[in-house]
Amino acid sequence: MFALTNARGETVDINNDKLLSYTPTGLGVHFTNTYSQYETYFKATKSTVAQGQFQINILFGDVESQAYQTFSDFAQFLAYQPLTLTYTTSAGTWYRDGRLNSLTKTEIGGSTVFATDRINESFTLEFINNWYNNRSAEYKSYDPDPNLAKYGKEYINQGANNAISDTNSIVGLAVVGKAILGKTEDESVTKADFAYGYFGEHGDNDYYYAYPESVVNSSEKMLPLVNDSKYFGLQQGSPCIVTITGATINPHWTVIQGGVTVSTDGFNLTLADNQRLIVSSYPEDQYARVYNPDGSFADVSQLQDFTMTNFVQIPEGESTVLVYVDKDAGVNLTFKEERMLV
Structure with missing residues (x-):
C-alpha cells in the first residue's frame, strides 16, 4: 500500500517484514474557512488548505538481530530529499512529494509505542504538494494527403441538422459557426472567430464544436x-x-x-x-x-x-x-x- 522513493530514485516498500508499517494517519485534507456573517447567514469569504502531514509507525527488522541495521539503512535512504510517497489502493495509485519531519529513535524493548523485540518508531512526512499522477x-x-489541404474534426450533438460538410478549409469548418456568430454568407470567417474550439449554442440544446486537428504545412x-x-x-x-x-x-x-x-x-x-x-x-x-x-x-x-x-x-x-x-x-x-x- 505504501512505498517511498528518494531523490536518487531509490524505492523502499514500507509494507514488508523488514519495514512493517501500521496505523497510518494524515491521508486526508483539512480546510480553514473564513466567513462573513449577516444575521443568521454565513457567507464564505476565504478558504485555505492546511499543509498535510503523513504519519506512520514502523517496525524495523524481521528479527531482533537485524533491527539496528535496518533502521540505519532506512535513515541513510531518507537523507536524499525530497521524498515521494506512493499510495496504492483499489481506487488506483497516487503520488505525493514531501520532506522528512521526524523519525523517532528508541531502543529495542523501550519504544514509546509498545514494548517489542524490534525497534518500533514513528515516521512523519510533511507534504509539499497535492496527490498527483503525471x-x-x-x-x-x-x-501528408495531397488531396486535402487540412484535416479537421467536428463535434455536433443530437438535434443539430446542419453538419459541417467541407473539412478542406477553415471556411468549410466554420459554416455552422457563421450562423452562431451572427455572420452573413459574404462575410469571412477567420481563425480568431472560431478559436479552435467552442462556437456557442444554437437553440436550447444544440452545441457546436469545430477545429482543425492539424495543418500539414503549418x-x-x-x-x-x-x-x-x-x-x-x-x-x-x-x-x-x-x-x-x-x-x-x-x-x-x-x-x-x-x-x-x-x-x-x-x-x-x-x-x-x-x-x-x-x-x-x-x-x-x-x-x-x-x-x-x-x-x-x-x-x-x-x-x-x-x-x-x-x-x-x-x-x-x-x-x-x-x-x-x-x-x-x-x-x-x-x-x-x-x-x-x-
Missing part, C-alpha cells in the same frame, strides 16, 4: 487535453512541463479553453536540431532550460517573452494547447492531474 500528450503528425501543432484534477476551488490549473525538440525559431504556445485564451508562453531563441527546450511551471521546480546532446544545459529564463503570461498551467476539464514551432520540431507536454483527496 499525464502526457505528444504531437504526432499525419501522413508550424502550428495542437494538443487536446483532458485534466481531471480536483482543487475544491482553491487553484485554477495544473502545473506542466513543455518540451520542444529540434530546430525551431521563437517557439511559443497558447492554452485555449472554451474558445478563450487562458495562458500563453514563448521564448525569443533559436534551437538547433539536436537541442531541447524544456519549460517547467511546477512551483517547487520552475525553470526554462535549453539542453544539449551531452546533457549539459543553459538557463534561458531571461529569453522568455514577458508580454505573455509565462509558465502556463493546464485548466481543469477539456482544453487545447496550440504550439507554434517549425514544421519538423517535436512537441511533448506533461501535466500533473492532481487531487486534494484520494
Whole structure:
C-alpha cells in the first residue's frame, strides 16, 4: 500500500517484514474557512488548505538481530530529499512529494509505542504538494494527403441538422459557426472567430464544436487535453512541463479553453536540431532550460517573452494547447492531474 522513493530514485516498500508499517494517519485534507456573517447567514469569504502531514509507525527488522541495521539503512535512504510517497489502493495509485519531519529513535524493548523485540518508531512526512499522477500528450503528425489541404474534426450533438460538410478549409469548418456568430454568407470567417474550439449554442440544446486537428504545412501543432484534477476551488490549473525538440525559431504556445485564451508562453531563441527546450511551471521546480546532446544545459529564463503570461498551467476539464514551432520540431507536454483527496 505504501512505498517511498528518494531523490536518487531509490524505492523502499514500507509494507514488508523488514519495514512493517501500521496505523497510518494524515491521508486526508483539512480546510480553514473564513466567513462573513449577516444575521443568521454565513457567507464564505476565504478558504485555505492546511499543509498535510503523513504519519506512520514502523517496525524495523524481521528479527531482533537485524533491527539496528535496518533502521540505519532506512535513515541513510531518507537523507536524499525530497521524498515521494506512493499510495496504492483499489481506487488506483497516487503520488505525493514531501520532506522528512521526524523519525523517532528508541531502543529495542523501550519504544514509546509498545514494548517489542524490534525497534518500533514513528515516521512523519510533511507534504509539499497535492496527490498527483503525471499525464502526457505528444504531437504526432499525419501522413501528408495531397488531396486535402487540412484535416479537421467536428463535434455536433443530437438535434443539430446542419453538419459541417467541407473539412478542406477553415471556411468549410466554420459554416455552422457563421450562423452562431451572427455572420452573413459574404462575410469571412477567420481563425480568431472560431478559436479552435467552442462556437456557442444554437437553440436550447444544440452545441457546436469545430477545429482543425492539424495543418500539414503549418508550424502550428495542437494538443487536446483532458485534466481531471480536483482543487475544491482553491487553484485554477495544473502545473506542466513543455518540451520542444529540434530546430525551431521563437517557439511559443497558447492554452485555449472554451474558445478563450487562458495562458500563453514563448521564448525569443533559436534551437538547433539536436537541442531541447524544456519549460517547467511546477512551483517547487520552475525553470526554462535549453539542453544539449551531452546533457549539459543553459538557463534561458531571461529569453522568455514577458508580454505573455509565462509558465502556463493546464485548466481543469477539456482544453487545447496550440504550439507554434517549425514544421519538423517535436512537441511533448506533461501535466500533473492532481487531487486534494484520494
